[in-house]
Amino acid sequence: MSDTVLNLTDVTMQFGGVIAVNNLSMEVRPGEIVAIIGPNGAGKTTAFNVITGVYAPTNGEVSFHGETIISNHPQGKMTKLYAGEHLGKYDKVIQKTPDRITKMGIARTFQNIRLFKDLTVFENVLIAKHMNMRAGLFSATCMLNHNEEKEMRQQSMELLEILDLADTKDEISSSLPYGKQRRLEIARAMATNPSLLLLDEPAAGMNPQETNDLTAFIHRLKEEFHLTVLMIEHHMNLVMEISDRIYVLDFGKLIATGTPGEIQNNQHVIDAYLGVDEDGH
Amino acid sequence: MKKLDQKTKIILSVALVVVAILGLSYLDANRSDYSYALSILERSAIYAVVAVAMNLLTGFTGLFSLGQAGFMAIGAYTVAILTIPVESRAAVYYINGIADGLANAYLPLWAALILAGIFAAFMGLLIGYPVLRLKSDYLAIATLGFSEIIRAFIAAPQLDRITNGSYGLKSIPGFPSTFMVFGVSALCILLMVMILRSSYGRAFKAIREDETAAEAMGINLSKHKQMAFVISCFFTGVSGGMLAVYMRSIDSKSFQIGLTFDILLIVVLGGIGSVTGSVFGAFLMTAGREWLRFFDNPLVVGGFSVPLFRSGFRMVIFSLILMAVVLYYRKGLMGTREFSWDGIYNFLRKHLYLRWRKPSGEEVKRDV
Ligand SMILES: Nc1ncnc2c1ncn2[C@@H]1O[C@H](COP(=O)(O)OP(=O)(O)O)[C@@H](O)[C@H]1O
Ligand SMILES: [Mg+2]
Numbered sequence A: 001m002s003d004t005v006l007n008l009t010d011v012t013m014q015f016g017g018v019i020a021v022n023n024l025s026m027e028v029r030p031g032e033i034v035a036i037i038g039p040n041g042a043g044k045t046t047a048f049n050v051i052t053g054v055y056a057p058t059n060g061e062v063s064f065h066g067e068t069i070i071s072n073h074p075q076g077k078m079t080k081l082y083a084g085e086h087l088g089k090y091d092k093v094i095q096k097t098p099d100r101i102t103k104m105g106i107a108r109t110f111q112n113i114r115l116f117k118d119l120t121v122f123e124n125v126l127i128a129k130h131m132n133m134r135a136g137l138f139s140a141t142c143m144l145n146h147n148e149e150k151e152m153r154q155q156s157m158e159l160l161e162i163l164d165l166a167d168t169k170d171e172i173s174s175s176l177p178y179g180k181q182r183r184l185e186i187a188r189a190m191a192t193n194p195s196l197l198l199l200d201e202p203a204a205g206m207n208p209q210e211t212n213d214l215t216a217f218i219h220r221l222k223e224e225f226h227l228t229v230l231m232i233e234h235h236m237n238l239v240m241e242i243s244d245r246i247y248v249l250d251f252g253k254l255i256a257t258g259t260p261g262e263i264q265n266n267q268h269v270i271d272a273y274l275g276v277d278e279d280g281h
Numbered sequence B: 001m002k003k004l005d006q007k008t009k010i011i012l013s014v015a016l017v018v019v020a021i022l023g024l025s026y027l028d029a030n031r032s033d034y035s036y037a038l039s040i041l042e043r044s045a046i047y048a049v050v051a052v053a054m055n056l057l058t059g060f061t062g063l064f065s066l067g068q069a070g071f072m073a074i075g076a077y078t079v080a081i082l083t084i085p086v087e088s089r090a091a092v093y094y095i096n097g098i099a100d101g102l103a104n105a106y107l108p109l110w111a112a113l114i115l116a117g118i119f120a121a122f123m124g125l126l127i128g129y130p131v132l133r134l135k136s137d138y139l140a141i142a143t144l145g146f147s148e149i150i151r152a153f154i155a156a157p158q159l160d161r162i163t164n165g166s167y168g169l170k171s172i173p174g175f176p177s178t179f180m181v182f183g184v185s186a187l188c189i190l191l192m193v194m195i196l197r198s199s200y201g202r203a204f205k206a207i208r209e210d211e212t213a214a215e216a217m218g219i220n221l222s223k224h225k226q227m228a229f230v231i232s233c234f235f236t237g238v239s240g241g242m243l244a245v246y247m248r249s250i251d252s253k254s255f256q257i258g259l260t261f262d263i264l265l266i267v268v269l270g271g272i273g274s275v276t277g278s279v280f281g282a283f284l285m286t287a288g289r290e291w292l293r294f295f296d297n298p299l300v301v302g303g304f305s306v307p308l309f310r311s312g313f314r315m316v317i318f319s320l321i322l323m324a325v326v327l328y329y330r331k332g333l334m335g336t337r338e339f340s341w342d343g344i345y346n347f348l349r350k351h352l353y354l355r356w357r358k359p360s361g362e363e364v365k366r367d368v
Helices: A044-051 A098-104 A121-127 A137-140 A145-163 A180-191 A206-225 A237-244 A259-263 A269-280 B007-030 B029-058 B066-081 B086-092 B109-131 B137-155 B155-165 B178-197 B199-209 B211-216 B220-248 B257-270 B275-296 B313-328 B340-349 B361-367
Strands: A005-017 A018-028 A033-037 A059-062 A065-071 A104-106 A194-200 A228-230 A245-250 A253-257 B299-301 B304-308
Touching: A005 A044, A005 A206, A005 B066, A018 A044, A018 A059, A018 A245, A018 A253, A033 A044, A044 A228, A065 A098, A098 A104, A098 A269, A098 B211, A104 A180, A121 A145, A121 A180, A121 B199, A137 B178, A137 B199, A145 A180, A180 A194, A194 B220, A206 A228, A206 A237, A237 A259, A237 B109, A237 B340, A245 A259, A245 A269, A253 A269, A253 B257, B007 B029, B007 B178, B007 B340, B029 B066, B029 B178, B029 B220, B029 B257, B029 B275, B066 B109, B066 B137, B066 B155, B066 B257, B109 B137, B109 B220, B109 B361, B137 B155, B137 B257, B178 B220, B178 B275, B211 B220, B257 B275, B275 B313
Parallel strands: A033 A228, A033 A245, A104 A194, A194 A228
Antiparallel strands: A005 A018, A005 A059, A059 A065, A245 A253, B299 B304
């Protein structure tokens, strides 16, 4: 089991009558770059929100390095509404909060950038270092944790340098151009020292040059920090070039999985997604 | 933006503090002439503490509480009960007598003020624990209710031997020195500023900016909200304690909802998210109320008595001014900015045409 980083089994997320994620099982192994693709509304972001503890799934289980972090079965009015499979299989209820999950080593970025808008670039990264603070309120207030604070600042600064954002460190984060905001979100996620990084459409809104840089950059992050990466992405060039394996979702259901080569030649995928996408562009 | 160098700023800051102390010493030395001005300044300083405490919660953590009057009442009664001289207590509680355990419970003022903060913080913990897990709007409703319940408790006949019920508490010794009011206020505000500048303060701001993102950065939401709320309650309690000492006599009516709204107005006027804004706001509001007394007296111009100029009219004017601020100056005086020497310097340069220096190359580049 624990030779996988992330394991989803039979995960269903139902909002009232809408089944956003339908019986999804998937795994991510150490050091992989795995992509989730699929048309808008396929349930990709919802899957991220389940993994990170933002939503409690209606049914199913998520484990991280072999430890179950989320497990649920239909409850309350969902027992009647539930339309998925494996009813009654998951009798435990485990729901770690998002901050606990982040502390365990899963970091994420958001599809609609969610920076701390009124704070500076540097503060955005520094805040992600807060969770590992040893100093309590008293010693932090009286600045008795001088070394720790210095260390936090130093590490944040290093990250900004690696992500090529050091020159913007004192700017208000919302004043950055779009591409840099996306990069800052990655920097902020990296500041939590994750072993698994979830990227929700990291190339959205980037120009071709920035997208190219991103490819190299994700590779570099992965090597330098021994990361495993799970990402949602629409740019097919980027996905095909970067990923080891791909999962394809459509209407919440997994319709295909395989290497980029396999996916490109999969008739289901071409019908549901790739064909449409290529016409669209 | 041009920046002053660090040394100049330190000199200016020290100068400002020295001027303030000298000014206060002067007023204090001539107390008989300036007792009115001093009492306004003292009240302002006390309000500044609770306003900054409210801002810490609302402006910096994004939580909205309306329980200020209640937490101030807890602080005020704590200080009053513990600092009224033991020999005067029989006279204060002459109707119902004083509870046995309290008859000889006396603390020096500083210790009573700390205890006032601790009691208020403890109440905050009890209320915050269930409420802060819910959506943030519930906090305002719960604390507003709490504040009125506290008042009811204070006036309740069952507690007569502790709070002296509706008779209130009198004979509270005043401050030993006017400097204590400003000293304690300054210390409280300084502590809050240091909290806000620490990593915990950054976590509070992160919660204000975006709860989902803050949580995704590993910040435990309920723990940090609880922390901000308890800190805010602590300083609100201390300021309530100071208010009791300032007023010398208190009863449950001193802590009506109106008090909470006064503080809220100070915070809004000064700028939600600006500590210095709250401090300026406190002085401006308190002094403004007094300046407007002019409108309360009948005004006779050339034998003609101007209508409207009578008791209570100043509150109408005051409300109009506040409405104008809220409508046209939505961010308050300071917005989320803070007082800084750079800001003053640039303001003066801009408005007094002190632009004798050519803009440096750096500035030109910035403008592009
Ligand atoms: N909080 C929610 N409440 C109700 N429906 C939701 C919620 N979040 C997502 N959905 C629905 O779930 C479906 C999948 O959405 P999403 O996961 O954002 O798709 P994707 O990221 O693949 O574009 C959509 O139909 C969306 O309307
Ligand atoms: Mg999405």
